Amino acid sequence: MADDTSRWGFETRAIHAGQRPDPRTGSVIVPIYATSTFAQDGVGGLREGGYEYSRTANPTRTALEEALASLEGGRHALAFASGMAASDTALRGMTRPGDHVILGGDAYGGTFRLIDKVLTLWGIEYTTVDLADIHAVRAAIRPNTKVIWCETPTNPLLGVADIAALADASAEAGAKLVIDNTFATPYLQSPLGLGADVVLHSTTKYLGGHSDVVGGALITSDDELNESFAFLRNSVGSVPGPFDAYLTLRGAKTLALRMERHCDNAERVVEALVGHPKITKVYYPGLADHPGHELAGKQMRRYGGMVSFAVAGGEEAALAVAARTKLFILGESLGGVESLIEHPGRMTHASTTGSPLQVPSDVLRLSVGIEDGADLVQDLLQALD
Numbered sequence: 311m312a313d314d315t316s317r318w319g320f321e322t323r324a325i326h327a328g329q330r331p332d333p334r335t336g337s338v339i340v341p342i343y344a345t346s347t348f349a350q351d352g353v354g355g356l357r358e359g360g361y362e363y364s365r366t367a368n369p370t371r372t373a374l375e376e377a378l379a380s381l382e383g384g385r386h387a388l389a390f391a392s393g394m395a396a397s398d399t400a401l402r403g404m405t406r407p408g409d410h411v412i413l414g415g416d417a418y419g420g421t422f423r424l425i426d427k428v429l430t431l432w433g434i435e436y437t438t439v440d441l442a443d444i445h446a447v448r449a450a451i452r453p454n455t456k457v458i459w460c461e462t463p464t465n466p467l468l469g470v471a472d473i474a475a476l477a478d479a480s481a482e483a484g485a486k487l488v489i490d491n492t493f494a495t496p497y498l499q500s501p502l503g504l505g506a507d508v509v510l511h512s513t514t515k516y517l518g519g520h521s522d523v524v525g526g527a528l529i530t531s532d533d534e535l536n537e538s539f540a541f542l543r544n545s546v547g548s549v550p551g552p553f554d555a556y557l558t559l560r561g562a563k564t565l566a567l568r569m570e571r572h573c574d575n576a577e578r579v580v581e582a583l584v585g586h587p588k589i590t591k592v593y594y595p596g597l598a599d600h601p602g603h604e605l606a607g608k609q610m611r612r613y614g615g616m617v618s619f620a621v622a623g624g625e626e627a628a629l630a631v632a633a634r635t636k637l638f639i640l641g642e643s644l645g646g647v648e649s650l651i652e653h654p655g656r657m658t659h660a661s662t663t664g665s666p667l668q669v670p671s672d673v674l675r676l677s678v679g680i681e682d683g684a685d686l687v688q689d690l691l692q693a694l695d
């Protein structure tokens with residue numbers, strides 16, 4: 311039985327929720343249960359935990375799920391083989407052919423591709439809308455709208471949407487609100503507490519935190535939704551292996567410390583970029599002139615480690631800057647301890663080309679890591695100059 315972890319602070323939950331020492335051996339760290347199946351004492355005689363087959367459940371994965379549920383303040387969590395596997399299960403668990411989904415006008419390219427190129431073939435309709443504009447969201451709701459899918463802050467333009475207002479609008483419409491909390495993490499933002507029905511994570515990013523594992527998660531306090539997600543996951547088998555679950559759990563223990571440092575370094579980087587003659591715009595919710603600044607201050611603890619900026623001179627100039635950084639590694643993904651730089655239009659968001667989600671070609675995205683902040687600033691300045 312899981313501990314009641316709700317009385318513990320965030321950092322304590324990250325280290326102990328679902329991770330009490332193994333009662334049999336005293337192992338302080340949750341073992342990697344590298345097994346596909348579990349012995350039964352007579353047919354149906356399952357031992358402690360009720361494990362029978364690792365596609366359905368595995369103790370290392372259970373520990374990760376209990377920790378993630380506790381960190382997001384939800385009753386249930388399910389871990390997946392990737393963030394996209396979690397997205398697929400969430401969308402297919404909540405819709406049927408003929409249903410309608412609302413998606414933000416700025417969102418991860420893979421999520422857009424899943425909806426636009428895969429789920430539409432199964433009869434799902436969708437509309438993209440600026441989720442920061444609650445009137446536009448209400449106007450986009452149709453009788454068959456079943457899901458509002460929201461990233462906040464958004465990938466890659468760092469837009470901010472009002473989670474509580476979206477939760478009201480979606481509840482009135484009889485739809486479910488999903489918040490992709492990958493950028494903010496549960497340390498900076500708690501969507502379930504603001505009325506969201508489901509939180510989605512690419513645990514590949516900040517939760518894992520070390521760029522060494524791919525994974526995803528769905529967290530909810532809705533028993534029925536969780537049951538339908540678990541049924542679908544077990545039916546299709548989109549589960550992480552025990553070693554992946556262990557790596558993610560190990561990473562998540564230090565999430566709070568890492569996020570503080572990611573935020574510190576992002577703020578230093580933003581300070582250096584704003585007003586730089588080679589930069590035409592900096593996208594960061596921590597900036598006082600960001601349209602979502604006040605809202606982010608209310609619904610987030612800090613403003614996060616992701617920063618985007620537009621380079622004077624357009625795409626060619628942006629690509630040249632991305633090629634000149636030495637510490638910022640040119641690569642997709644985000645949320646690891648090391649700093650990364652990428653060109654969303656050509657890389658993570660290439661699948662949005664020609665769609666309303668297309669990213670301006672002069673934009674570069676930074677995942678600001680936890681290195682020495684002065685070194686990071688210096689690296690960007692030399693690449694710009």
Ligand SMILES: Cc1ncc(COP(=O)(O)O)c(C=O)c1O
Pocket residue numbers: 392393394395418420421461465490492493511512513514524525526643
């Ligand atoms: C905001 C966001 N959501 C979901 C995903 C998909 O996660 P994964 O790559 O783990 O499948 C990503 C990946 O970049 C992402 O940035």
